[in-house]
Amino acid sequence: MAKITASVYTSHVPAIGAALDTGKSKDDYWKPVFTGYDFSQQWMKDNKPDVILLVYNDHATAFSLDMIPTFAIGTAAQYKPADEGYGARPVPVVQGHPELASYIAQSVIQQDFDLTIVNKMDVDHGLTVPLSLMCGELDPVKGAWPCPVIPFAVNVVQYPVPSGQRCYNLGKAIRKAIESYDEDINVHIWGTGGMSHQLQGARAGLINREWDNAWLDKMIEDPAACAQTPHIDYVREAGSEGIELVMWLIARGAMSDVPYDDKNATDLVASSAHSVKVRHRFYHVPASNTAVGHVILENR
Ligand code: DHB
Numbered sequence: 001m002a003k004i005t006a007s008v009y010t011s012h013v014p015a016i017g018a019a020l021d022t023g024k025s026k027d028d029y030w031k032p033v034f035t036g037y038d039f040s041q042q043w044m045k046d047n048k049p050d051v052i053l054l055v056y057n058d059h060a061t062a063f064s065l066d067m068i069p070t071f072a073i074g075t076a077a078q079y080k081p082a083d084e085g086y087g088a089r090p091v092p093v094v095q096g097h098p099e100l101a102s103y104i105a106q107s108v109i110q111q112d113f114d115l116t117i118v119n120k121m122d123v124d125h126g127l128t129v130p131l132s133l134m135c136g137e138l139d140p141v142k143g144a145w146p147c148p149v150i151p152f153a154v155n156v157v158q159y160p161v162p163s164g165q166r167c168y169n170l171g172k173a174i175r176k177a178i179e180s181y182d183e184d185i186n187v188h189i190w191g192t193g194g195m196s197h198q199l200q201g202a203r204a205g206l207i208n209r210e211w212d213n214a215w216l217d218k219m220i221e222d223p224a225a226c227a228q229t230p231h232i233d234y235v236r237e238a239g240s241e242g243i244e245l246v247m248w249l250i251a252r253g254a255m256s257d258v259p260y261d262d263k264n265a266t267d268l269v270a271s272s273a274h275s276v277k278v279r280h281r282f283y284h285v286p287a288s289n290t291a292v293g294h295v296i297l298e299n300r
């Protein structure tokens, strides 16, 4: 059966992608950001997944404000890097995993989470910047990402956005789906976006180091309590774009120390007895207008 072996959490600041793509990653401003991912790039090589389920948000790129799915799963074979106004990022095309993606869609929809099925879309910085941070620089033509990626898009751009609790429960449903997929593969689930940032209005530039780190502690140690954080707390404390953090709770909810709610889940006891190991934790401010947070959790 398929197994989720680890979850990765990281911010997705577009300027990080631009710094890489224009050869600025060794500059004084950017070096401390990229140094925080040195461990992670080696870890990716040592712990190469067969598939990544990458939870991210589209920034009115593939989905315009004409049509806004709350949760959308990519079932395509390939996803091109999107042109967000300055040309597409020079990174490899993302290979999908239509079989596993379709299986997850079937299972998760039957568990009462209504996903939008996406058979064709381009992927923006929300997805490609986390891949670059974790996998390093790759030739856009000759290079390839280490494995297939299933894009899982969440609306955190236009209210109403899903609650942290709903995202956390969705993570449990995704885990149940993956663990019933009849192939011995190793899956990583990534939660991306955040941490504190606000891009517009009187509070533009807001960063809240104390709140971010307290939220990280809670997300790691007591995710069920963290999932109860109301929207207004994110907006007030972490800025309007800080709400992207609810996506991290999808990945956290899929980890094996989080019990299923489902009474029929026979592995409930064994699963909840497992604990999660923090392999890496990093925090840096600022990168552009954003606080960068990054965690790697492994299932023991
Ligand atoms: C910035 C951060 C984001 O998360 C984003 O999607 C766009 C811009 C920024 O810091 O500039």
Ligand code: FE
Residues within 6 Å of the ligand: 012, 059, 126, 193, 194, 241, 244
């Ligand atoms: Fe964003």
